[in-house]
Amino acid sequence: MTAISNKGGGGVGKAIYRVLGSIPTGVLWFLVIVWSIPTFGLAVNSFRGRDAQRNAGWWNVFSDEGGPTLNNYEEVLTSSSTNSILESLANSFAIAIPATIIPIAIAAFAAYAFAWIDFKGREWLFIATVSLLAVPLQVALIPLLQLYSGGAHLTLPWIDKTLTLIPDFGLAGSSAAIWLTHTGFGLPFAIFLLHNYITSLPKDVFESARLDGADHFTIFWRIVLPLSVPVLAAFAIFQFLWTWNDFLIANTMAGSNPEARPTTIAIANLAGDYGRNEHLLGAGAFVQAFFPLVVFFSLQRYFVRGLLAGSVKG
Amino acid sequence: MKNTWLRLLAALFSLALVASACGSDSPVDDAVEAVDEAADEVVEEVTGDDDEEAMEEEAMEEEEAPEEEAMEEEDKPVVTVTGPERDESEAGAIQEVLGAFGEANGIEVTYTGDADWEANINVQVEGNNPPNLSIFPQPGKLADFARAGNVVPLADNVVDGMAWSEAWTVFGNVDGTQYGAPVKADLKSLVWYKPAAFEANGYEVPTTFDDFVALTGTMIADGNTPLCVGIESGQATGWTYTDWVEDMVLRQHGADVYDQWVAHDIPFNDPQIVESMQTVLDLWATDGMVFSSGGSIAATAFQDNGQPLVDGDCMMHRQASFYSAFIPEGTAFADGSEDAVDVFYFPDLNGDAPVLGAGTLVAAFDDNEATMMVAEYMAGAEYAEARQKAQTALKGGGLSGFLSAAEGQDPSVYAPLEQSFLQILQSAAIVRFDASDLMPADVGAGTFWSEGTSAVNGDQDAAEAAEKIEASWPS
Numbered sequence: 001m002t003a004i005s006n007k008g009g010g011g012v013g014k015a016i017y018r019v020l021g022s023i024p025t026g027v028l029w030f031l032v033i034v035w036s037i038p039t040f041g042l043a044v045n046s047f048r049g050r051d052a053q054r055n056a057g058w059w060n061v062f063s064d065e066g067g068p069t070l071n072n073y074e075e076v077l078t079s080s081s082t083n084s085i086l087e088s089l090a091n092s093f094a095i096a097i098p099a100t101i102i103p104i105a106i107a108a109f110a111a112y113a114f115a116w117i118d119f120k121g122r123e124w125l126f127i128a129t130v131s132l133l134a135v136p137l138q139v140a141l142i143p144l145l146q147l148y149s150g151g152a153h154l155t156l157p158w159i160d161k162t163l164t165l166i167p168d169f170g171l172a173g174s175s176a177a178i179w180l181t182h183t184g185f186g187l188p189f190a191i192f193l194l195h196n197y198i199t200s201l202p203k204d205v206f207e208s209a210r211l212d213g214a215d216h217f218t219i220f221w222r223i224v225l226p227l228s229v230p231v232l233a234a235f236a237i238f239q240f241l242w243t244w245n246d247f248l249i250a251n252t253m254a255g256s257n258p259e260a261r262p263t264t265i266a267i268a269n270l271a272g273d274y275g276r277n278e279h280l281l282g283a284g285a286f287v288q289a290f291f292p293l294v295v296f297f298s299l300q301r302y303f304v305r306g307l308l309a310g311s312v313k314g
Numbered sequence: 315m316k317n318t319w320l321r322l323l324a325a326l327f328s329l330a331l332v333a334s335a336c337g338s339d340s341p342v343d344d345a346v347e348a349v350d351e352a353a354d355e356v357v358e359e360v361t362g363d364d365d366e367e368a369m370e371e372e373a374m375e376e377e378e379a380p381e382e383e384a385m386e387e388e389d390k391p392v393v394t395v396t397g398p399e400r401d402e403s404e405a406g407a408i409q410e411v412l413g414a415f416g417e418a419n420g421i422e423v424t425y426t427g428d429a430d431w432e433a434n435i436n437v438q439v440e441g442n443n444p445p446n447l448s449i450f451p452q453p454g455k456l457a458d459f460a461r462a463g464n465v466v467p468l469a470d471n472v473v474d475g476m477a478w479s480e481a482w483t484v485f486g487n488v489d490g491t492q493y494g495a496p497v498k499a500d501l502k503s504l505v506w507y508k509p510a511a512f513e514a515n516g517y518e519v520p521t522t523f524d525d526f527v528a529l530t531g532t533m534i535a536d537g538n539t540p541l542c543v544g545i546e547s548g549q550a551t552g553w554t555y556t557d558w559v560e561d562m563v564l565r566q567h568g569a570d571v572y573d574q575w576v577a578h579d580i581p582f583n584d585p586q587i588v589e590s591m592q593t594v595l596d597l598w599a600t601d602g603m604v605f606s607s608g609g610s611i612a613a614t615a616f617q618d619n620g621q622p623l624v625d626g627d628c629m630m631h632r633q634a635s636f637y638s639a640f641i642p643e644g645t646a647f648a649d650g651s652e653d654a655v656d657v658f659y660f661p662d663l664n665g666d667a668p669v670l671g672a673g674t675l676v677a678a679f680d681d682n683e684a685t686m687m688v689a690e691y692m693a694g695a696e697y698a699e700a701r702q703k704a705q706t707a708l709k710g711g712g713l714s715g716f717l718s719a720a721e722g723q724d725p726s727v728y729a730p731l732e733q734s735f736l737q738i739l740q741s742a743a744i745v746r747f748d749a750s751d752l753m754p755a756d757v758g759a760g761t762f763w764s765e766g767t768s769a770v771n772g773d774q775d776a777a778e779a780a781e782k783i784e785a786s787w788p789s
Contacts, residue, residue, distance in 0.1 A: 054642075055618075055621055142437060142440045142441050145440075145441030145443060146442055172441070251434065252434075255430075256396060256443060257424075265429075268430065269401065269427055270401065270402075272400065273398070273636065274617070274639070276401065277402075
């Protein structure tokens with residue numbers, strides 16, 4: 001009796017379990033669809049003309065006069081030299097690639113030092129670095145711009161002499177100003193993420209390397225870097241997407257120089273006065289989003305692995 | 315041990331604080347330096363090619379840059395101009411015209427259009443990195459900058475070279491000194507209509523405001539909808555209503571009351587202002603008066619009134635000269651064809667023909683000779699003509715969307731419809747700048763819009779709205 005009821009209960013339980021088990025999947029699919037609808041609508045709209053977009057929502061795409069059109073993309077891609085999106089794409093690369101590589105390079109060295117080199121004040125320095133995560137970058141924008149466009153000077157009141165602490169490099173309006181800013185604000189997180197991963201590497205590896213006579217640089221170059229590829233790639237994706245999509249820093253540091261403008265600014269300018277060219281925004285957004293998608297999908301297999309980096313320390 | 319480190323950190327911190335505090339103790343010198351540097355920067359960017367690697371390398375090896383090349387370029391003064399006009403045809407035309415002027419005069423001129431101009435010009439000034447010239451869309455902002463000493467008075471050659479009438483140059487005059495020169499005009503007192511539809515129904519273009527009201531009555535009686543109105547514009551929802559109110563204040567109470575209203579010499583809820591606000595509300599609330607494609611006035615985007623006008627869902631639409639950009643593609647303008655769209659002057663009450671306008675002013679952040687030369691050129695009629703030609707070409711014919719009230723332009727460079735704009739602009743004795751652009755931002759870009767919108771929705775009457783707006787006026 002008990003056996004049978006157990007058996008039956010098991011069957012019902014399994015069925016219930018299966019139904020319940022599919023709920024999260026169903027909810028997830030629902031969220032995915034709801035979440036994607038605006039993007040999908042934007043994609044559809046990017047193939048519709050100005051008047052079609054003005055007069056009816058994107059779901060009317062099949063009843064549009066003349067059907068879908070590539071005119072928006074043509075207009076976006078062939079715009080004049082002052083706002084050329086192709087030129088701004090080159091600028092975006094010139095900003096995003098160095099702004100990704102520089103912080104990774106510095107952070108990898110720093111994280112290794114914090115993790116495996118025993119020096120005085122290591123903990124305090126690490127805490128100071130990580131607590132910089134809490135500094136909102138907005139508060140530093142104008143002081144930084146002043147630094148880039150004038151350097152930093154210290155006037156000693158009692159001898160009335162001005163010392164130049166940081167000379168004026170004339171960086172305002174250049175891509176270099178944007179790299180430096182992104183580097184500065186990317187470093188705390190980069191060091192934190194890489195440090196947690198690198199400390200979790202097995203100690204034995206380092207000890208045996210030591211025994212074989214490897215110095216810190218050799219260990220870093222030959223052992224730590226190859227083992228850290230997942231976390232480096234994960235951070236690279238993060239940083240690349242963030243710098244590629246950044247409007248605020250680029251606009252503040254290089255907004256006055258059309259030669260250094262990235263796509264985000266070029267697209268903001270596409271709409272024109274009173275939004276008279278709003279119909280181009282969808283096409284512009286998809287041109288801009290194309291490259292991050294390539295980066296993401298080519299590096300995505302590292303993504304989850306890298307994010308979990310250091311979170312489950314043995 | 316830890317204490318030593320703490321002390322060291324504290325020392326570093328305080329040093330950094332002192333340095334940053336002292337960094338900007340002479341803003342004027344810094345600003346001048348910054349301009350020079352910004353100029354050098356542009357030269358460097360221009361000499362390098364666009365190849366990203368080259369840019370990277372160049373920035374890295376700045377010191378090793380080929381000096382001869384840099385020297386040659388440095389002899390040529392550089393003038394950077396920024397402004398809010400940024401779409402392809404506008405920014406392209408400005409760059410083309412100023413570039414050509416610069417080339418003829420040995421100046422390197424760069425124009426940068428900026429979607430976020432209003433915020434960025436503040437940041438650039440704060441950061442000691444202002445452009446040489448900037449185009450201000452609001453006289454109020456220019457006055458703020460002038461009083462703060464951020465912009466310099468225009469040199470005599472610029473003031474003498476202004477080809478604009480007193481009615482316009484006064485917007486660039488701050489406390490008796492000319493800081494800005496007008497470079498572009500928008501005409502707001504316009505009504506768009508289809509001449510063919512008027513003819514078919516036997517309507518005449520009204521010449522007085524009473525005629526206008528009577529005409530709307532006839533249209534309703536005939537079963538036509540007189541007006542298309544939509545005031546939705548994202549965060550700026552309501553500005554169309556404020557334009558109507560401003561036009562009504564000018565018509566009902568004259569330019570003096572308008573000036574007092576803008577300067578807050580009379581309160582916002584003065585009975586005269588409330589009367590004008592209520593006139594617009596009553597007109598719109600009349601049964602059968604308004605067609606709104608979005609269901610209600612406040613839910614209809616201001617850009618969405620072009621299609622119904624062309625389709626005949628409404629007979630008239632009061633909107634500024636730039637509205638040609640929202641008339642559906644393929645529509646002809648004022649060429650006598652059947653589907654053509656034309657404009658008439660939003661009629662006045664007592665024959666004084668006041669015009670509500672808007673426009674932009676160029677102002678300088680330094681008084682270098684080259685800077686002032688470019689400003690002088692921009693304030694003249696030659697610039698207006700050249701820009702009109704360039705912008706029409708970039709638009710591929712038709713309407714350029716650019717308008718200037720500079721005197722001495724050859725009207726033939728404008729399309730027929732734009733020539734009628736010019737006529738209205740140049741014959742106007744009373745020109746007043748859009749009041750909401752002149753009032754403090756809390757009101758002009760805040761409560762005037764939001765309380766106005768709620769009055770249009772019928773949530774309150776004009777007196778209540780005006781009272782709330784008055785209460786929000788910064789003291």
